[in-house]
Amino acid sequence: MSLQKDGIARGTGAVVLMGDGDIHKLILKDKAVNALSFNKGTSTQDYPSSLMGSIALIRQTYLDAQWYNYAKEKDFDISLAAWNANQNLLQLFEVNDYRSALRANLIGKEFGQNYCIRGGGDEYKRVDEIAKSKSTFIVTLNFPKAYDVSNPFDALNINLDDLRHWEMAPANASVLEKAGVNFVLTTDGLKEKKEFPSALQKALKCGLSKDQALKALTTLPAKLLGIENQVGSLKSGMLANFFICTKDYFEKENVIVEHWISGERYIIKNPDSIEIRNKYKLTLDTLQGWNLSASGDQFAPEWTLVRDTIKVKVEATSFNSQWTFRFEPKKGKGAYRLNGSFNLNGSRISGQAQNPDGKWMTWSAEKMGPSEAKKDTTKKDSAFVMPQTWLPNMAYGWKSKADIPSAGSVWIKNVTVWTCEEQGILQNADVIMKDGKIVAVGKFSDTDKVKYDGMEMIDGTGMHLTPGIIDEHSHIAINEGVNEGTQSVTSEVRIGDVINPDDINIYRQLAGGVTTSHLLHGSANAIGGQTILIKLRWGQTAEEMKFKGADGFIKFALGENVKQSNWGDNNVTRYPQTRMGVEQIYMDAFTRAKEYDATWKKFNASKSKGIAPRRDLELDALAEILNKKRFITCHSYQQGEINMLMHVADSFQFRVNTFTHILEGYKVADKMKAHGVGASTFSDWWAYKYEVIDAIPYNGAIMHNIGIVTGFNSDDAEMARRLNQEAAKACKYGNVSEEEALKFVTLNPAKLLHISDQVGSIKIGKDADIVLWNGPPLSVYSKPVKTFVDGICYYDLKRDEQLRNDIQSERQRIIKKMQDDKAAGGPIQKGGSAPHEEYHCNDMENAPH
């Protein structure tokens, strides 16, 4: 099956026969698949620049195509017409990795398609979810090469996830087979197609069954492509498409000798060749006691001239049925040059020759018996032992699903509890959690009926307990682009589509006491993308990390990023370039949204229904804001623009939910209070650009004291690990009490995110998202000892020590294996792991930097 591997909607692919001749006759099926991907390829269009943009574009195209089917008044659209025509074909989706495979699967579910997915070769990492997707996978046998680990320092730059992937990639097909995933194999991804047999051998060695391998190369792909009545099995009535090989195809030394394509025979190795790997007694000139011996490859044997223990190298070539030999029985005495042919059964070879003096003569050699087989000197590789896939399959991952604890019941005793509730700070108190919830807060004794079977007891003496930290502004755990900054309004894109559950910063932040993160779109445009709220459930999938039932938010942005002030002198034409233009963007967008919303409301209210209006994902999100079903968190700095956005909101009768960054919030705190907007700010950042020239670290305190719900956020993967220290700065700058300051990173962001009935304080009935600290939580000297999310201890200081040892021993194990592989002649690659994918608000590249 051949297709154009470029772009997002790639058009159709055809099934062709690989024979020679009239190409029209070689097409078995002209439209076999409709192909898609997330990669815009060589397209010169700006949009989309991010993975989430690609996803939005695909979803919008489905909607447009559906509308195109039923809309009455429309212009002819060649793309949508073709899109619709191709919907009944096999839908083939190419992705880079397992995460995008699951993303594609979700899109498919939304629009009634179950894609056949050409995966990235790492589906083993989440095989349970892959199996649940019910997709058919096209599995590549492109395996990474071993890394050059000869220098111990250089080897440090290869991360464990890459080391483990090197080891496990060849086992991918085997893992999929065991999990019951329907899959076929492809040569796609290999640098050279001839690598396929050896790659297949590796996969077989790692446990892929021959039976499944054969199916995955014949009947299954035939069925998938709807050509199972023509090809894929050997039975009468089918096309004569088959090949002949010397041994079982799945055996190592097997050689393909012929292809038959649609009845045409293609000879690869002389099929009539006779067994000539024999020892022959030579009769030539005056030579005495010499034998010719052929061994090795059946189709290109190695020849030697042998007498007793003397071996002389023979230059041998064949052309049609004739052989050429050249050898020097005595070195330096001149060479014999022979031409000769075998008889029919290979028992004799004879012909003419010239001796070293140039004299012509006849020669012959009679078969004496088979030549001695060459001793196999290659090292026998040891049997493959399937490693356990870690979750995620990298440093600090859980060893298996069973390794992730479940939420039992835990009693933390005699601890200082910062409730972030009216109770304030409780000394020598107890907190009990059960099944993921906080069930008791107070002082209990063993006789109180708070003890459950199998309850874990933790002595909190000398320690402090706080609610989990909530980061209102984070960009961790995002794949392939935080900004869809190609347009000024991109409310259709969703960070929730591109969560990366394998980001090490999730674990690192748990170690800093963070339990909930609000992952935001960047600030490159006035109306950015929809945000996603996650709990840091390290080891779980992207979908499992989502905060269930939380309100939807969207990122807006004001100021210098939006107007491209700091993007260099080449970016001076995109609208808006001034704060004046930013207001116009909002007014235009909401004017459109209002009209769109009215059209839909009218349609939904009408009895006769009729033809539905076209759905627009961008306007859907904006209409949700107007209908108070989606809420704004807006990147903001200067007082003027803050004031402006509140006016825009007022004029459309909604409320801005949160100003994030909001460094000049203190200048318009009274107006913010009147509007009812919250603030999520930095503790002490300033001076990094002109619009923060008046930023002051007392900002948080002023807004808080005026009665605005105020939080501190990170916008930075490092700072998020120390948000407790940032909160402490509210005490330093502005004399906020420690108790209130802690709320800046717990209860207050929970309120800003509308989740304060679930998290943000230690209160009976709330989620057991809590952190046990080894000292006062706002002290620079304190650190978390345990971090619980939903009552599950996802970070434990002691366990972390063990994980560090595990990482070292696991690295050592694989590095040793890589050296063995290299010694056995395996290919190697230089270099280390790719840079970590890490974003801030204004990062435009979708590649990691």
Place this chain on the structure above:
Amino acid sequence: MKKIFIFLLLISQAVMAQRPTPATTNKQRILLLGATAHIGNGQMIPMSAIGITGGKLSFVMDAKGYKPDPKAFDTIIYVNDKHAYPGFIALNSILGLSDLEAVRATNDYRESGSINPSARTLIAYNPDSRVIPTVRDNGVLMAQVAPQGGLLSGSSSVVQLDAWNWEDATVKADDGIWVNWPSMRQQRMATPDAEAEQKAKNEKAMQSLYKQFDDAAGYAKSNPSVKNRHLEAMKGLFDGSMNLYVRCEFAREIIEAINFGDKYKLKVVIVGGNDSWRVVDLLKEKNVPVIITRTHALPYREDDDIDMSYKLPAILFKAGIRVSITDEGFWQQRNLGFQAGTVAGYGLTKEEALQCITLSSALILGIDKTCGSLEDEKDATLFISSGDALDMTGNKVEMAFVQGRMIDLDNYQKELYLRYKEKYSVK
């Protein structure tokens, strides 16, 4: 003699000006009585008496049983229950070289071209930068102002942060030359060609470094009559009067830099040094100090210990290596104390952590005779904080002296704070 209690001082500061005027030379004999003195050398005196005469510390001692002679002092300041610290020293900073990162016109830390040994940060240092008073307010009273970018960036200088102009500010001019070590860390590249390119880039840079230092070493020795300003600027490297500050992170780069220093007999200081803990033996053997540029940093690699950046100073310190901590940039330096405080949670005592931003820094800069700790005869550059200055909840600088001069702790941000507090009538 006047007796001052600290609350009086605070009231006097309520009259605020956006840009504090540098304090005049101290002609008084001042006694600071009762503070916990954090000396900066790892020692601490719970109840201290600190004498200041002119610009110097006349004594620092235990105040237990001490009855000050009122005639011996012009002013006695009672600072019981408060803490005294030597002024923090912000190494590797661009204080005074930048006022707003994104505004090009305010940036004076990176010259164009790759070989700039004669470029001097000192003359670009702006003592009137609005950022400086905000940094002082948290205890940073001295800074090394360092050039950035290129291969050989230029020379740094050490300044005190209460001055009319850069000449006044100078504590030590041209203390060292800065190198951004060519990267030896190979990243994964799409093609073997790109990998070769990476290597070639390193080799080319190394060649130009060797050429520059061969020339400079020869020049320093022969002192030719025809002057070369680039080579002239590097002379101090070869007589030990200047450090060679090498910015690098990866173990192989650190080793290479030390080998390089050996070859030319240079005083190498590693700046950054993420991997320095992996080569402690070499650092110790060659007596090479390390300046850690941020402790509030993510680990260098995914597999690293998650607290690697926090515990790195302790590993080096315990191994007997001279280690100093700094924050990056300019406005960020106000968190210098907290960068050190965090380390105290990961293997160092509070006094040792303090040492990493005071005396150790002074030793690296070669100004330890006069700066870096609260010891007799050193400059009276110190501050009084109401609480633990390494902790966010304790750091409240109530009074600060630079070379004996009590400086104005006002700043632009405080002024805005007061203005808006008043507007809203909030506490």
